[in-house]
Amino acid sequence: MTDKKINNLVRSILNCLVPVFLAFLVGAVVILIIGENPLEAYSVLLKRSFFTSVGLQNTLHYAGPLILAGLAIAITFKANIYNMGVEGSLVLGGFFAGIVGANLTGLPSIPTKLICFLVAILCGVAFAMIAAVLKVKFRADEMVVTMMMNYALSKALEYLATTVFRDTGAGYVCTPTVSEQAMFVRIFGKSRLTVFFFLVLVILAIMYIVMKKSKLGYEITAIGKNFEFAEATGMNVGKKIFLIMAISGALAGIAGAGWMLEDQYHYTLTFSSNPGLGWDGMLIALMGGHDPIGILIAAIFYAGLKTGADSINMYTSVPKEIVALIQGLIVLFLAVKFFNERFQLVHRFRKAKEA
Numbered sequence: 001m002t003d004k005k006i007n008n009l010v011r012s013i014l015n016c017l018v019p020v021f022l023a024f025l026v027g028a029v030v031i032l033i034i035g036e037n038p039l040e041a042y043s044v045l046l047k048r049s050f051f052t053s054v055g056l057q058n059t060l061h062y063a064g065p066l067i068l069a070g071l072a073i074a075i076t077f078k079a080n081i082y083n084m085g086v087e088g089s090l091v092l093g094g095f096f097a098g099i100v101g102a103n104l105t106g107l108p109s110i111p112t113k114l115i116c117f118l119v120a121i122l123c124g125v126a127f128a129m130i131a132a133v134l135k136v137k138f139r140a141d142e143m144v145v146t147m148m149m150n151y152a153l154s155k156a157l158e159y160l161a162t163t164v165f166r167d168t169g170a171g172y173v174c175t176p177t178v179s180e181q182a183m184f185v186r187i188f189g190k191s192r193l194t195v196f197f198f199l200v201l202v203i204l205a206i207m208y209i210v211m212k213k214s215k216l217g218y219e220i221t222a223i224g225k226n227f228e229f230a231e232a233t234g235m236n237v238g239k240k241i242f243l244i245m246a247i248s249g250a251l252a253g254i255a256g257a258g259w260m261l262e263d264q265y266h267y268t269l270t271f272s273s274n275p276g277l278g279w280d281g282m283l284i285a286l287m288g289g290h291d292p293i294g295i296l297i298a299a300i301f302y303a304g305l306k307t308g309a310d311s312i313n314m315y316t317s318v319p320k321e322i323v324a325l326i327q328g329l330i331v332l333f334l335a336v337k338f339f340n341e342r343f344q345l346v347h348r349f350r351k352a353k354e355a
Contacts, residue, residue, distance in 0.1 A: 016287050016294065019333035020301075027326045031318055041318040048311035049304035055311075057191035061262070062303035064197040065090070068255035069281025070288060070295040071207050072248040078211070078290045079244050080224040081135070085146030087278025088153045089127045089249045091271060093120030094256030095157050098175055098267045099165055101182030101260070112181040117257050124253020125246045127153070132245035136238040150278075161267055175267040184262040194262045203254065208292040210247075220244060252278065283327075286334045302327075 028038035048055045069086055076083035097120040104112045130149065134140035167176045184194035211217040219240055222230045231237045255277060264271055272278065284302055288294030305323050313320035 015337060016289060016298070019330055019337060020287070022333050023326045023329035026329050027322055030325060031322060034318070036316065036318045041312055041316050041322065044315045045308035045312050045323070046304070048315070049308035054188075054191045055307060057188060057193040059300060059304045059307045060197050061192040061194065062306055063299040064200040064262070065255040065259045065277050066280055066284055066299040066303055067200050067204055067296060068251045068258070069277050070284035070299055071204065071281075071292065072251035072255070072278075073281045073285035074288070074290040074292075074295060075207070075211065075220065075251075076244055076248045077285060078224050079220045079241070080227065081241060081244060082143040083128065083131065083146055083245065083248055084143055084282075085128055085131055085149055085278075086248065086252045086281055087272065087276045088146065088150040089124035089252035090256035090259075090278045090281075091157065091276075092127050092153060092256070093124040093253030094260040094264070094271060095160075095175070095267050096120065096123050097253075097257035098178055098260045098264075101178030102176040102266070104182065105179045107181060109181045112179065113184075113261065116178075116182055116261060117254060120253040120257030120260075121250045122253070124249035124251075124256065126249070128245040128249030128252070129242070132242050136241050157267070158269060161269065165267075167266065173269055177266045178261060182261055183265060184258075192263065196258045196262045200258070203251070204292055204296060207251075211292060216240075216243070252281075255281075283331055283334060286338055287330070 024042065028042075031038040031041055049059050050056055069090060072086045072089070073083070097116040100119045101112065101116045104115060107115075127149070131140075131142050131145045134145050135142045161175055162173050165175045167174050184196050187193050187195065211220065219230070219235060222233075222235070223237060223240060227237065256272075259272075259277065260267070280302065284295055284298045287298035287302070288296070305327060309320040309323040312318050312323065
């Protein structure tokens with residue numbers, strides 16, 4: 001490995017670790033202000049999430065859909081396509097995977113799951129293609145389009161869940177529960193871990209090859225670095241955008257189907273939690289530097305925060321909201337890093353100061 005590659009690796013690691021360190025540092029100050037010991041709180045958080053058998057398995061369980069959401073974001077952001085519609089593709093895929101899973105009762109387990117995933121992929125890709133068409137054909141800003149589409153979709157699914165597909169036997173708004181053939185069975189009794197996590201690892205390995213070793217991966221990098229130059233060299237950029245958005249939508253759809261079949265089992269108005277698995281995926285992609293291995297590490301770490309939140313509340317006097325604060329601070333510091341990289345704010349400031 002050359003000195004340049006080592007320097008780039010060290011810089012990438014620091015870019016990921018510094019926002020996390022700062023978030024934990026500010027969190028520690030808050031814990032001290034309320035009169036508690038931050039070292040004790042963080043010890044419980046990390047121990048219960050990573051250093052107990054059940055805790056680690058639950059962390060990996062939550063990390064599965066986050067890894068896919070992070071990959072769905074990364075492949076578009078790496079091409080300088082700011083697809084905010086991953087949340088929409090994920091929720092739409094999960095919704096219809098749940099509907100299909102609830103109505104397929106006569107097939108064996110594996111074909112049932114495959115059909116659910118196929119439906120989720122088609123839904124995720126279809127949702128992503130709307131923004132892709134508007135960007136390629138009409139030069140619409142994909143960030144604005146996908147954010148508006150997410151809101152419209154949430155209202156549409158809310159209507160479907162409360163009317164057409166509502167489970168009338170439930171005491172709250174939800175769709176029918178998926179059949180047993182469609183459910184992923186927990187590997188170990190006490191934890192939530194299922195086979196889906198290992199399927200995610202297979203997809204991660206495939207995406208690593210696609211993004212790092214394939215022709216498409218180099219084309220994605222070229223489009224991200226200079227859209228006009230890539231077009232001038234003869235690359236059909238519009239076609240590549242369609243392909244990139246399709247892959248992103250498919251990954252998000254699989255994430256939604258997996259979350260439905262391994263954890264939720266029916267669609268509710270809080271299916272994707274708060275702020276949403278797709279939005280968490282954006283944070284994970286930024287933390288991981290849009291690199292598949294980085295995304296794997298970031299997703300497991302972020303899932304550990306979610307797993308450990310209840311443990312902090314149970315074993316210490318620190319409220320579990322401290323974890324939400326830390327997550328919010330990580331988002332803030334990563335946003336600063338993102339805008340600095342995109343608009344070169346520090347470079348412009350130094351240039352203006354020298355002038």
